[in-house]
Structures are given as C-alpha cells and as structure tokens.
Amino acid sequence: MMNPGTPETLGVHNRTVILDFVRKHGPVSRAELSRKLDISFPSVSSNVKKLLESNYLKIAGSGDNKVGRKATLLEFNATWGYIIGSDIGRSQIRVMLSDLEGKELIYLKHDYNALDGENIVEERLLELALTAVKEAGVKPEQIKYFSLGMPGIMDPNTGKLILVPFMSSIDIDGIVKCIKSIFDAPVVVENSVNLGAIGEKWKGVAKGHRDILYLSYGVGIGSALILSGELYRGVNNAAGEVGYMVPGKSNLRSEFDEQGVLEMLVSGSTIQKDMTKIGIGQDFRSLIDGNRNKMPAVQEIIERIASHIGIMLVNAVSVINVELIVIGGRLGDLIGPYLAPYWKNLLSNHVPFPPNILISSLQEKASVLGGFAIGMRHVSDSLVAQIA
Numbered sequence: 001m002m003n004p005g006t007p008e009t010l011g012v013h014n015r016t017v018i019l020d021f022v023r024k025h026g027p028v029s030r031a032e033l034s035r036k037l038d039i040s041f042p043s044v045s046s047n048v049k050k051l052l053e054s055n056y057l058k059i060a061g062s063g064d065n066k067v068g069r070k071a072t073l074l075e076f077n078a079t080w081g082y083i084i085g086s087d088i089g090r091s092q093i094r095v096m097l098s099d100l101e102g103k104e105l106i107y108l109k110h111d112y113n114a115l116d117g118e119n120i121v122e123e124r125l126l127e128l129a130l131t132a133v134k135e136a137g138v139k140p141e142q143i144k145y146f147s148l149g150m151p152g153i154m155d156p157n158t159g160k161l162i163l164v165p166f167m168s169s170i171d172i173d174g175i176v177k178c179i180k181s182i183f184d185a186p187v188v189v190e191n192s193v194n195l196g197a198i199g200e201k202w203k204g205v206a207k208g209h210r211d212i213l214y215l216s217y218g219v220g221i222g223s224a225l226i227l228s229g230e231l232y233r234g235v236n237n238a239a240g241e242v243g244y245m246v247p248g249k250s251n252l253r254s255e256f257d258e259q260g261v262l263e264m265l266v267s268g269s270t271i272q273k274d275m276t277k278i279g280i281g282q283d284f285r286s287l288i289d290g291n292r293n294k295m296p297a298v299q300e301i302i303e304r305i306a307s308h309i310g311i312m313l314v315n316a317v318s319v320i321n322v323e324l325i326v327i328g329g330r331l332g333d334l335i336g337p338y339l340a341p342y343w344k345n346l347l348s349n350h351v352p353f354p355p356n357i358l359i360s361s362l363q364e365k366a367s368v369l370g371g372f373a374i375g376m377r378h379v380s381d382s383l384v385a386q387i388a
Contacts, residue, residue, distance in 0.1 A: 015047045027060035027073035081144035085371030090219040095128040096368040106132040122178050143183045144379050147371025149192035153237045195370030197224035200326050202373040205358040211322040217332030219268040245312050266308045268331045284334050310346040328360035
C-alpha cells in the first residue's frame with residue numbers, strides 16, 4: 001500500500017489528472033498539459049510515456065504550431081476497453097455497449113413480462129449482452145465495466161429488490177454472479193431512475209444544471225434528485241420515491257402497501273387498466289389520439305394525470321427548490337410535451353421560485369447512458385493505479 005505524499009502516490013495522481021484532461025480536452029500536446037495542469041514538463045513526459053506504453057493514450061498526429069518542431073498530439077485511447085450499460089425495467093430489458101468515451105456502438109432491447117420471474121431476466125440480459133459483444137466485434141475480456149440498472153432499491157441483507165410492486169422478486173446477487181461468470185469486470189447495481197438522472201445531466205437536457213428533479217413516469221412512478229451537482233440518495237437509498245406521495249386527505253390509508261398512493265392513482269399500470277376499460281387498448285399513444293378527438297373518458301384520464309402529477313411536483317419543489325424538472329419514462333416522454341405547460345403554470349401559481357420543465361432528450365436510453373457516465377469515471381480512476 002502506498003503512503004500519502006510518496007513519489008508513487010504523486011505519480012498516480014499526475015497520471016489520473018493527465019488522463020482525465022486528455023479524455024475531456026484532447027488531442028493535446030505535452031506542453032499544453034504542463035501549462036494547463038501546472039505539472040512540470042519532465043513529469044508530464046514521464047507519465048505520458050507510461051500512459052502510452054499501457055495503451056491508455058495514443059498519438060493523434062502533429063500540432064499546427066508554425067515555429068519550432070511540430071508538437072506531438074495525444075488523445076485518449078477510447079477502444080482500450082468497453083463498457084456495457086444495461087437497464088432491467090418492468091417490461092423491457094435494454095443493453096448498450098460503448099467505448100470508453102461513451103460512444104454508442106450497439107444498442108439492443110427486448111420486451112418481456114417482469115412477472116415471469118428472475119430466470120427469464122438472467123437469460124435475456126446475458127443473451128443481449130453477448131449479442132452486443134459479438135456484433136461489436138470485441139472480446140468479453142475487453143469489457144471493463146458492467147452497469148446494471150434496476151427499479152426499486154436493493155435490500156443489503158437479502159440481495160433482493162424491494163419497493164417494486166410491478167415486478168416479481170429478483171435475486172440481484174444471482175444476476176451479478178451470472179454476469180461475472182462471463183465478464184471479468186466490476187458489476188455495479190444502481191437504481192434505474194438514478195441512472196436516468198445521471199444520464200440526462202451528462203448528455204441530455206439537464207447538462208450544465210446542478211439541482212435537478214428527474215421524474216421517470218412509466219409503468220410506475222419514480223424520481224431522482226441531483227443536488228449541488230451530486231446524486232442525492234437519502235438515508236435508505238430511497239430518496240425520490242414520489243409514488244408514495246399522498247395527494248389529499250381522502251387518500252390517506254390505515255396501513256402500508258408497497259404500491260404507493262400516487263402510483264395506485266396514476267401509475268402507467270393503472271392508466272393502462274383504465275384505457276382497457278374504455279376500449280382504447282394499452283398503447284399510451286391512444287391517450288393523445290383520444291384527447292385530440294375530445295373523447296370524454298380519455299380527457300378524464302388526462303386530467304387526472306395532470307392534476308395528481310402536478311400536485312406532486314408542487315409539493316416536491318416546495319421542499320427541494322430545484323432549478324430544473326426533467327420528465328422521462330415511457331409515459332412521461334409521450335404525455336409530458338402536452339402537460340408541461342399546465343404543470344409550469346401550476347408551479348407558478350403555488351411556489352415562489354418555479355423551475356423550468358423539460359422533456360427528456362435521451363428517452364429510453366437515459367438509464368444506460370447514466371451507467372456509462374459512472375462506468376467511465378470508474379475506469380478512469382482505476383486504470384492509472386494499475387500502471388507500475
């Protein structure tokens with residue numbers, strides 16, 4: 001173990017900041033690295049040499065300086081390894097494979113019934129992951145990180161998902177072991193909605209914002225909070241479980257149920273049941289068509305969604321005072337553009353500092369991209385420490 005302040009520790013630190021800078025701002029020369037990072041040129045040169053030998057950096061060509069010897073430009077070797085981001089939802093499994101800069105190479109998805117049990121999840125997830133690897137032309141050992149997005153939260157004592165009323169019990173430990181039997185890489189399990197928020201902040205409409213409420217409105221209802229630029233989890237990793245909000249006194253109940261009151265009223269699952277009852281099927285797009293055609297039964301559903309979600313947003317913003325609300329999820333992506341003006345007006349009428357409301361630009365890819373964001377940070381932090 002290296003002691004703080006030793007040459008070895010300083011070398012690891014310098015390689016970390018050099019690698020991070022080149023990844024974000026490359027191609028760059030050694031002289032520019034020395035100038036921008038305030039590291040001596042000899043130190044930059046020696047650490048760059050190690051990073052080139054380890055294939056973490058590569059030569060990108062020569063600079064265009066007019067005086068003196070042409071500078072050699074360096075860039076991050078994004079194909080040194082690859083990341084798999086996955087998201088297991090209540091009705092769909094998604095897998096994306098990217099290089100170490102987050103460039104999408106393969107994206108696959110598979111519809112399934114979450115109530116079919118954990119075996120079908122393991123089988124379909126691995127099938128998609130192996131297909132992605134094969135189609136990308138990479139080897140399993142080149143996967144350096146595997147992100148696994150899941151709904152609900154994981155009970156650390158049992159390894160089981162909790163607070164997921166629309167899914168059967170899934171053995172997270174079993175899925176992780178199954179993944180690691182094929183991919184010799186860290187497997188990190190994270191809440192899907194948290195990953196969606198991170199994805200939107202990294203590559204979506206929340207880029208550049210520091211205080212964000214990300215609402216995932218699909219089969220269920222969940223949210224994630226990014227406060228002061230960092231994901232906020234809460235004491236039990238349950239921050240953002242807005243499906244448990246109670247819209248009014250008449251909705252109070254006498255005992256706990258895993259499905260929250262708000263979810264019972266307007267979750268995508270509830271809405272689909274109501275759509276079936278009025279004879280328009282379960283495709284959420286039928287809501288938009290029915291509302292456009294002024295079907296009274298559809299308009300009642302739309303109004304219920306608008307008011308209950310609107311009340312939830314008012315209450316949430318009153319507590320956390322965010323600058324931006326991002327609406328995502330399968331139902332949110334579809335209905336959000338129609339209801340955002342109403343929700344903005346509702347917020348203006350009830351809170352002193354109403355945030356802006358934007359619709360997810362990443363849509364169903366938000367969670368897997370969030371997995372890439374944390375995966376790239378992990379790979380960048382860990383690989384330089386491996387250099388002798």
